[in-house]
Amino acid sequence: MLDARGRRGLSSGPASGADAGEGRGGGRWRRRASGRCDSANSPSSARSASSPYPDRFARTHTLAEARALGERLGLEVGAAPRDDAPQLRLCGRLMALRDMGRLGFARLQDHSGALQLVFEVRALGQEAYRRAVRLLDVGDHLGAQGRLFYTRKGELSLLVEQWQLLSKALRPLPEKWHGLRDRELCWRQRYLDLLVNPETRERFRRRGELVRALRAMLEEHGFVEVETPVLTPQPSGALARPFVTHHHALDLDVYLRIAPETWLKRLIVGGYDRVYEFARCFRNEGMDPSHLQDFTMLEWYAAWWNYLDNMEFTEQLVRHAVERVVGGTAVEIRGRRVEFGGRWERRTLRELILQDSGIDIDAHADAASLRAAIAARGIDLEQSPEETARLGRGSLIDRLYKVVSRPRIDGPLFITAHPADLSPLARRSDEDPARADRFQLVVAGWEVVNAYSELIDPLDQRARLEQQAAARAAGDAEAMVVEEDYLLAMEHGMPPVSGFGLGIDRFAAPAERRREPARRGLLPPHAPCARGGGRAPRGHP
RNA sequence: GGUUCCUUAGCUCAAUUGGUAGAGCGGCUGGCUCUUAACCAGCGGGUUGCAGGUUCGAGUCCUGCAGGAACCA
Structure with a gap:
């Protein structure tokens, strides 16, 4: 027997009532998940009807299809179903149930939409009607057979002639007025969030559509989808702290990838012209609205292209994806209107910083000089002076940009000409190394x-990785290590190639039209047990 | 990593200065043939996140821990 707490219908009623057996609720689904039921009302076989957890239901229409059919039939509002109307078999989850004594209304919801069911004594008979409204609960999965009609209030509904319980819910759905507001529960029990918050369903539907749009266009342009290792002997391809785990068979520490970059470039060495991967990556860093520990990155590599070719393609592809997902080129993102149509602006990092702070980074050849210029203008880098003192020229420029420029950018804006020492895997500019x-x-x-x-x-590449390794040895946990295996590949000859990385979760923000969407995936990671101590988290057994 | 705030019934939330833990929804019982958050009457439902401390007395004050949120890094 399950714990009575949280399980509907198990509340300890009057002792006499509990003892009254069949007459007062014993042997019913409502009381006992494994309860019996006769099949008189079931549109299915006696075998499956006897269980509150049958194995299938043969539906004729989704709820959206049923609705479309009903609208085509030209039914009269308030009239009983026509004898010649088709019998429909519909199924879904019961989201509302209103019993009026001899007439009951229920709302059935499925993946495609929702439709009202009407239970009526005239159609079912007194006994069957009573059984239906007593046995069913909001949250149950239900199959129903009947004909469509419009109620007197004008709502398209199915008049139920037969019905079958398809899965009994032992726990109630979230509160119907306010829904599920607790953000933690939305993440821990995403299925409830999806069930009661349509905007959550829409959000993840759009994300899927975005991925499809990107994939379709890449395939059109001759890119080949590949998969590269998630467990790697060394973290590579980005500046980030990795997750570490242990490979028992090899007795070796391995790292969850922080980026697929060097693996994809090995494939370019192997002769692929264009490759891409939707790569789940992992970074062991703090969580905030724009950073997830577990996120999906789209990376592609195109041989024979430089970054300018890549920029052209990126503009086309991103515009196309945005049009596909939101149906236009103007999108509101985090309260700003962003126009993806037309030609996108291109600025060098130097121009941008000069405009926003008055500092010409080219006039400061070393960190000390730049630091002095920043201090002279009273610019707050929003970090401790000790941290600022530790930064090299490249990191200082990066910090300056993040403070004075980045927050003001609506975009889409291409920024170019970053310091080479922030990009250990990128080619140096011919004009300025x-x-x-x-x-x-x-x-x-x-x-x-x-x-x-x-x-x-x-x-x-070797020189720059060694420089990174030195920084790492000096305590920079995000610096790269020398990846000999990658250098070995490169020494065999890598063609000219340009690569691209896009954080899908971040980019999905516009598609999802929400203010803080990058925060959590569909089934986000979280600590195993909330609200510590001996008690289970709310809503958990 | 830092600062501030939060955690009370299945859900959404109350609880005066430290003095008997409440409401709505959901659940249970009864009524109702057009509901849409149905309505009406009645009944159950709690280790106040966890562990300590102060106090005659703690949801409330203090310490620690866990989880969450916002801002900062």
Whole structure:
């Protein structure tokens, strides 16, 4: 016997009532999940009807299809179902139930939509009617057979002639007025969020559509979808702290990938022209509205392209995806209107910082000089002076940009010419070796795309990874390590190539039209047991 | 990582200065043939996140822990 707490119908009524057996509720589904039921009312076989958890239901229409059919039939409002109207078999979850004594209304919901069911004594008979409204609860899955009609109030409904319980819910759905508001429960019990909050369903539907739109266009352009390792012997491809785990068979610590980059570039060495991967990546860093520990990154690599070719393609592809998902090019993101149509603006990092702070980074060849210029203008880098003192010139520029420029950008804006030492895998600019041939796409204050002409010179690559490894040894947990296996691949010859990375969860923000959508995935990670101690989290057994 | 705030019934929330833990919804019982958050009458429902402390007395004050939120990094 289950714990009575939280289980409907198990509340300890008067002792005499509980003892009254069949007459007062014993042996019913409502009281006992495994209760029996006769099949007189069931449109299905006696075998499956005898269980509150049957194995299937043969439906004739989804609820959206039933609604469309009903609208085509030209039924008269308030009239009883016509004898020649088709018998429909519908199923879904019961989301509302209103018993009027001899007439009852229920709302059935499925993936496609919702439809009202009407239970009526005239159609079912007194006994069957009573059984239906007594046995059924909001939250139950139900199959129903009957004909469509319009109620006197004008709502398209199915007049139920036969019905079958398809799955008994032992726990009630969230409160019907306010729904499920507790953010934690929305994440821990996402199924409830999806069930009662249509905007949550819409949000993840759009995300799926975005992925499909991107994939379709990449395939059209000759990109090949591949999968690369998630468990890797070394973290690589980004500046981030990894998750560590242990490989028992090899007795080796392995890392969950922080980016698929070097693996995809190995495939370019292997002769693929264009590859892409929707790569689940993991970064062991703090969670905030724009960072998830577990997120999906789309990366692609195109041989023979440089970053400028890539920028052209990115503009086309992102515009196309936005049009597909939101049906237009203007999108409101985090309270800002962003126009994806037309030609996107392109600015160098230097221009941007000069405009927003008056500082020309090119006039400051080292960190000390730049630091002095920042201090002279009284710019608050929003971090401790010790932290500021530790930053090299590249990191200082990055920090300055993040404070003075990035929050003000509506975008879509391409930013180019980043310091090379912030991009250890990017090609140096021919005009200025201190800069990388790189671009970022900023939308509503967030970087959503990072791309560059890839560094294909194995000697330069080795030097720059060694520089990173030194920073790592000096205590920078996000710095890269020397990835010999990748250098080995590169030493065999990598063609000119440009790569692209897009955080899907972040980019889905516009598609989802929400203010803080990047925060959580469909089934987000969370601590195993909330509200510590001996008690289970709310809503958990 | 830092600061502030939050955690009370299945859900959404109350509870005066530290003095008997409540309401609505959901559940249960009864009534009702056009409801849409149905309505009417009645009844159950609690280890106040966890562990300590102060006090005659703690949902309330203090300490620690866990989880969550906002802002900052």
